[in-house]
Amino acid sequence: MADLLLGKPVGDALSEKTAALAEELTAQGIQPTLAIVRVGERPDDLSYERGACKRAEALGIAVRKFLLPEDASQDDVLAAIAQVNDDASIHGCLMFRPLPKGIDEAAVCNALDPAKDVDGITAGSLAGVFMDTGVGFPPCTAQACVEILDHYGFDVEGKSVAVVGRSLVIGKPVAMMLLARNATVTLCHSRSRELPTICREADIVVYATGRPRAYSLEHFSGGQTVLDVGINVDEEGNLCGDVDFAAAEPVVGAITPVPRGVGSVTTAVLMRHVVEAAVACK
Amino acid sequence: MADLLLGKPVGDALSEKTAALAEELTAQGIQPTLAIVRVGERPDDLSYERGACKRAEALGIAVRKFLLPEDASQDDVLAAIAQVNDDASIHGCLMFRPLPKGIDEAAVCNALDPAKDVDGITAGSLAGVFMDTGVGFPPCTAQACVEILDHYGFDVEGKSVAVVGRSLVIGKPVAMMLLARNATVTLCHSRSRELPTICREADIVVYATGRPRAYSLEHFSGGQTVLDVGINVDEEGNLCGDVDFAAAEPVVGAITPVPRGVGSVTTAVLMRHVVEAAVACK
Incomplete structure (x- = not known):
């Protein structure tokens, strides 16, 4: 039975600080x-x-x-x-x-x-993520992954992280953010050979391809941490992640569910960015 | 006995096209x-x-x-x-x-x-490499690695590539350029655990840390391709790479020597960028 990495406590902790900052700003x-x-x-x-x-x-x-x-x-x-x-x-x-x-x-x-780019969509913000300069805001969903790992006390330094999916919204930026925290990061995608082996051997795997329940038992190993970024609708109309949760949950050490996982942290990150942007233009 | 991936034929092939373009421009x-x-x-x-x-x-x-x-x-x-x-x-x-x-x-x-940034040092050029937009020029040494693989006919699609070193001059940009060619890329560094295993298991390894002869027998495996970007001076005052060449050469399938390897391609890439920049501002 894996630990469930629920998004709500992460989003709530973030939001508490955001609300305090927003109140200060409003008072000013x-x-x-x-x-x-x-x-x-x-x-x-x-x-x-x-x-x-x-x-x-x-x-x-x-x-x-x-x-x-x-x-x-x-x-x-x-x-x-x-x-x-x-x-x-x-x-x-x-x-x-x-x-x-x-x-x-x-x-x-x-x-x-660029100063209003709170979701990391401009070249300037993405350069900041790539160069690790702290300039601009990273894409919210990528940062949500990092916030979840931080909140639940996962230190990624020296750990092996596989990122499945290489979009500019999640895969590439989250890879750079975890690299900046000294993880060893493997960027995987649809052309990667032996993907199940790569995923099994990683300490932490971030799945972000938007393919409903595409990653099954052969991708998981005992004790590893799984972040499932996918938000998909299956054939019966139910929300599901990229990971086959029923297959993963008995095997892995910790996993974000879908819904109630990464997605519920993203808006909290977005709001914090808005307030930080408001502080920056004071 | 590994195939020696000499830089000169790669630089010469590049330079031939550059000279022709330069001549055309001069005529204009x-x-x-x-x-x-x-x-x-x-x-x-x-x-x-x-x-x-x-x-x-x-x-x-x-x-x-x-x-x-x-x-x-x-x-x-x-x-x-x-x-x-x-x-x-x-x-x-x-x-x-x-x-x-x-x-x-x-x-x-x-x-x-940015238009004169022929060595990929501005945030705009690095964003272009990260986002794979084709905007700007990538750092010359990173591109030199890709040119060598191309010239000697290594198709990286689906292959596993380990990049050791995460500088903005080589490690990160070459990782992005090989990812764009559909390699599965692992970014490694001084904090990476089990680095020898990661290196041994990769089809292609790019060493770019500037540590003289730091990578020894335990990092190599039969048939793999090694690009040694390091240009160091050892205690006897001799040029050497990051790789212990004497240990690697009998084991690996192909390797760039130092000197006469990656370094000799870099200036050829630089000159091509200069001519391309001149064409662009016509």
Whole structure:
């Protein structure tokens, strides 16, 4: 029976500090404010947005929504980003991705004022993660993984970590963040040979490929720690992770469930970034 | 007996294309030009500089030197970078590092015009390597490793690569470049546990720590490919790599020697970048 690494206690501990900082700022006449830019109405975006708004409200953070129709043009999205940039009362921006086809996502991301890039989508923030300079904010989900390991007392120094998936939202940045904490990090992906062996031999494995229940018994070994970043909907309409939880849980030492795992820490990280961005522009 | 992966044929093949491009540019009235910024007179800088100037001359690339005394201030170095930036006849800049103590190296690096950053020292170029966008030039030594693998026909797709050393000059960027070619990449360093095992089990190992002959028999296995990026001087004053070559050569399948290995490709990569930068600003 694995230890369940629930996200709630991690998010709550983070949020406690965030709420205190938000209160201080508000007392000084600064209302920490998050802009949400959403194009279209994808169910998972809407679901995340509801969670984010709820948490923002609880923490005393205001939310301003910039909602665009699914057929919005690149210029429409760029115009929304420009509004966010120009509005001094907005401290951070969450933009849902992927953007609809035909929009140059990299161009839109890089149009955002780096100081408001609380979800690590600009080249400047990602360079900060890669170079380990502390410049900018890392992507929230990548940082959520690190916060969970910290909260539950896992010291990664010298440990072997396998990261499965190499996106700029999770895989690559979390690899760099754990490397900065002196883990030995292996970046794996769909072309990796002998993936089950690599995963079994690692002390910690981060699964972040968005493939529902794709990682089964052959990937797990006793005592290891598993972070499951995937949030997928299975054929019966149930939420599930990238990991076959039923297969992993009796074997591994500790695992984040889906739901109630990594995902529930991400919005807490986002809110902390918003408040930190508000502090930085004082 | 391992195959010797000599750098010269790789550098020559690269240089052939570079010379042709340089000739075309010159015929159009554009003299491809490299600026070299050097602070002090470290012997290894001087040695690299001689090699670079010789190769530049052979390829029809002009060199402009900005030489500063060892006690130069940060403002002095920034002034040299500003001159490089403002001079439209200069297409690329090589600045020797590390800079003397007391100078904020990151600030100096980021002062360079990204378009002239032919050695991947700015945050923008490193973000390009991390994000795999093709923006900017990667650090020359990291690219030299990739050029050697390409030239000798090693397809890294699906292969396991261990990178020992995590500098921004070699370790991290070469890891990202090989990941982009679908290798499974493990980033190792001085805190990594069981490093010999990790190295033995990899198909390809890149050693880049600057520790003379630090990697001995226990790190090698039959058939694997070894790239030795280290350029060190041993106690007898002889050049040597990070790898104990005498121990590795009878065991591994292929290895770059030191000297005559990776180092001899780096200046060829640098010159190609200069010419590409000159083409880009036409």
